Amino acid sequence: MSNNRIIDLKNISISLGGEQILKDMNLYINDGEFITLLGPSGCGKTTTLRIIAGFLEADSGDVYFSGKRINGVPPHKRKVNTIFQRYALFPHLNVYENVAFGLRVQKLPEKEIRDTVGDMLRTVNLSGFEKRNVDSLSGGQQQRVAIARALAVRPKVLLLDEPLGALDLKLRKDMQVELKNIQKELGITFVYVTHDQEEALSMSDTVVVMDSGVIQQTGSPLDIYNEPKNAFVADFIGESNIIDGVMRRDLLAEFSGRRFECLDKGFARGEPVDVVIRPEDVDVVPVEKGVLSGVVTSVTFKGVHFEIIVDVKGFKWMIQTTDCEAVGNTIGISVDPDAIHIMKKSMYSGLYGDYSSFSDELELLSDVSYEKEGLPDE
Amino acid sequence: MNKKGWGKKIAVAPYTVWMALFVVVPIVLVVYYAFTDQSGALSIQNIRSILDYRETFFISIQLALLSTVICLLMAYPVAFSISRMKAYRQQTMVMLVMLPMWMNFLIRTYAWMTILEGNGLINRFLHLLGFEGFNMINTNGAVVLGMVYNFLPYMLLPIYTVLTKIDKSTVEAAQDLGANRVSVFRRIYLPLSVPGVISGITMVFVPAVSTFVISKLLGGGKKFLIGDIIENYFLGSTGSINYNIGAALSLVLMLLILVSMTVMNHFDKDESAGFM
Numbered sequence: 132m133s134n135n136r137i138i139d140l141k142n143i144s145i146s147l148g149g150e151q152i153l154k155d156m157n158l159y160i161n162d163g164e165f166i167t168l169l170g171p172s173g174c175g176k177t178t179t180l181r182i183i184a185g186f187l188e189a190d191s192g193d194v195y196f197s198g199k200r201i202n203g204v205p206p207h208k209r210k211v212n213t214i215f216q217r218y219a220l221f222p223h224l225n226v227y228e229n230v231a232f233g234l235r236v237q238k239l240p241e242k243e244i245r246d247t248v249g250d251m252l253r254t255v256n257l258s259g260f261e262k263r264n265v266d267s268l269s270g271g272q273q274q275r276v277a278i279a280r281a282l283a284v285r286p287k288v289l290l291l292d293e294p295l296g297a298l299d300l301k302l303r304k305d306m307q308v309e310l311k312n313i314q315k316e317l318g319i320t321f322v323y324v325t326h327d328q329e330e331a332l333s334m335s336d337t338v339v340v341m342d343s344g345v346i347q348q349t350g351s352p353l354d355i356y357n358e359p360k361n362a363f364v365a366d367f368i369g370e371s372n373i374i375d376g377v378m379r380r381d382l383l384a385e386f387s388g389r390r391f392e393c394l395d396k397g398f399a400r401g402e403p404v405d406v407v408i409r410p411e412d413v414d415v416v417p418v419e420k421g422v423l424s425g426v427v428t429s430v431t432f433k434g435v436h437f438e439i440i441v442d443v444k445g446f447k448w449m450i451q452t453t454d455c456e457a458v459g460n461t462i463g464i465s466v467d468p469d470a471i472h473i474m475k476k477s478m479y480s481g482l483y484g485d486y487s488s489f490s491d492e493l494e495l496l497s498d499v500s501y502e503k504e505g506l507p508d509e
Numbered sequence: 510m511n512k513k514g515w516g517k518k519i520a521v522a523p524y525t526v527w528m529a530l531f532v533v534v535p536i537v538l539v540v541y542y543a544f545t546d547q548s549g550a551l552s553i554q555n556i557r558s559i560l561d562y563r564e565t566f567f568i569s570i571q572l573a574l575l576s577t578v579i580c581l582l583m584a585y586p587v588a589f590s591i592s593r594m595k596a597y598r599q600q601t602m603v604m605l606v607m608l609p610m611w612m613n614f615l616i617r618t619y620a621w622m623t624i625l626e627g628n629g630l631i632n633r634f635l636h637l638l639g640f641e642g643f644n645m646i647n648t649n650g651a652v653v654l655g656m657v658y659n660f661l662p663y664m665l666l667p668i669y670t671v672l673t674k675i676d677k678s679t680v681e682a683a684q685d686l687g688a689n690r691v692s693v694f695r696r697i698y699l700p701l702s703v704p705g706v707i708s709g710i711t712m713v714f715v716p717a718v719s720t721f722v723i724s725k726l727l728g729g730g731k732k733f734l735i736g737d738i739i740e741n742y743f744l745g746s747t748g749s750i751n752y753n754i755g756a757a758l759s760l761v762l763m764l765l766i767l768v769s770m771t772v773m774n775h776f777d778k779d780e781s782a783g784f785m
Binding site for chain 1: 676678679681682683684685686687688689692696697700701
């Protein structure tokens with residue numbers, strides 16, 4: 132299958148400003164797939180993209196494109212194109228000339244340029260905007276110009292650096308669908324960088340979860356969600372209760388003072404593990420029927436469901452339920468075997484998964500810091 | 510609301526008074542003198558007599574244009590390479606460019622006299638090597654040299670400022686789309702630096718076309734630039750003083766500069782529209 136690989140990163144390490152950004156990273160990207168690099172601010176995802184684009188040279192390691200080593204090849208000679216975080220449109224050119232830029236550099240005949248630009252503007256629904264000044268466009272429209280501009284030169288691979296980060300939620304959802312459609316239609320490889328796990332899950336064929344310059348897990352969105360490899364992935368993708376536990380034997384885990392049947396095996400007897408239970412997989416039952424019981428400490432209405440925090444022997448669980456519970460109620464909890472996912476202990480154990488300090492506001496605050504990530508070095 | 514309005518008015522009052530006293534009144538005076546004769550009666554004789562100086566106007570504009578072009582050709586590459594240096598180096602380089610401006614304009618020009626003179630530094634050095642010296646002072650070349658030397662920073666700084674403001678990501682986008690170095694320069698840096706070039710040209714051409722000190726010191730005091738002639742009509746020997754013709758010449762020079770600035774700004778309308 133290796134001839135199917137369009138990009139191959141081998142043992143990539145890089146330090147910027149004395150700080151190690153990527154540590155011995157290995158990643159291959161298949162031709163035609165939609166792959167997403169997902170991770171928090173500073174995890175190295177934008178750096179990875181810039182190494183593929185040629186704007187950065189790795190300190191060590193090799194970059195292969197269609198089997199050919201392309202270390203040291205300057206950006207303008209690489210068959211990859213980038214959608215920049217803030218679009219980077221040419222302010223002195225109108226929409227038409229922005230899209231035509233790459234074609235003019237190639238000195239193509241005027242007619243061909245006109246046809247291609249027309250096609251591209253149609254693809255991104257901007258026909259009729261040719262003469263407009265790019266500064267007069269909305270964020271969404273500028274984004275479309277950037278996409279048309281990159282697609283006009285028919286790249287083999289399109290690199291997208293948080294392309295929807297600056298758009299509002301509604302527009303972002305629309306653009307997600309549109310980008311996915313464009314990718315399917317043209318059949319080119321998309322390498323997409325985001326810190327938004329929902330975006331990653333809904334658009335990608337493959338998700339690469341990164342943290343501190345290391346790939347934590349690579350897999351399909353379903354794998355990543357259902358079978359997270361460690362506490363970091365479990366916490367970063369969706370909501371998770373991550374509980375300290377011990378494997379008593381195959382298919383039997385012990386946590387919160389109880390033994391639970393589960394579907395995981397291959398652990399040593401008595402091996403300490405992290406147990407992941409998704410909030411939507413926990414059933415709220417009457418106290419006498421529950422395996423565990425706890426006191427409701429907070430209730431948040433989310434529209435489709437309630438998000439309740441329940442104190443079970445000092446550990447705060449997040450549970451999503453359609454039943455309305457009141458703060459202070461004692462409720463029973465039961466968990467099916469297939470809702471339990473067992474992970475080996477890692478450097479992330481104990482850092483995540485308890486909702487003691489949970490608050491929506493905190494989460495919003497931490498989102499803001501992502502905006503700053505991956506700016507060109509200043 | 511009213512209070513706010515008053516506060517604003519008081520805040521700008523000193524400037525308004527200053528402008529009225531030292532800009533509006535002088536211009537009104539210039540216009541008045543230009544259209545009256547020495548007895549104070551209305552006259553267009555002064556304006557008509559300007560035709561006698563068309564050659565002087567021509568040579569002033571010619572020398573000013575030449576200096577502007579030389580400044581541009583010298584300043585652009587320097588500004589470009591400074592703008593691409595590391596931040597701390599940029600500061601040092603910009604300071605070096607500004608350094609001569611810390612010294613008085615007159616002193617700097619006098620210094621050139623002592624360099625270019627018949628017995629000046631260059632000629633003495635040439636004699637020492639056994640060559641014949643040659644005449645440099647009191648030529649058009651010396652005047653142009655003086656202009657370029659004095660006005661070069663005014664060309665360099667605006668170009669440098671504009672170049673540093675160009676978003677790096679647009680440069681990367683151009684490279685990404687296949688543009689090599691030459692192409693990036695031609696398609697990104699050059700068009701985006703036009704506003705800086707325009708203001709540089711204005712800032713060099715305007716003082717160069719109206720200078721009289723440089724031509725007096727390095728051009729041998731022959732009244733051959735329009736600035737010298739104007740100066741002579743206002744500050745010359747008793748017999749030659751004629752405010753009316755001097756004012757007429759000044760007026761025409763002002764209009765000339767105004768017209769050329771308008772033309773320049775026309776090339777740059779997108780940018781200037783932002784300031785209006």
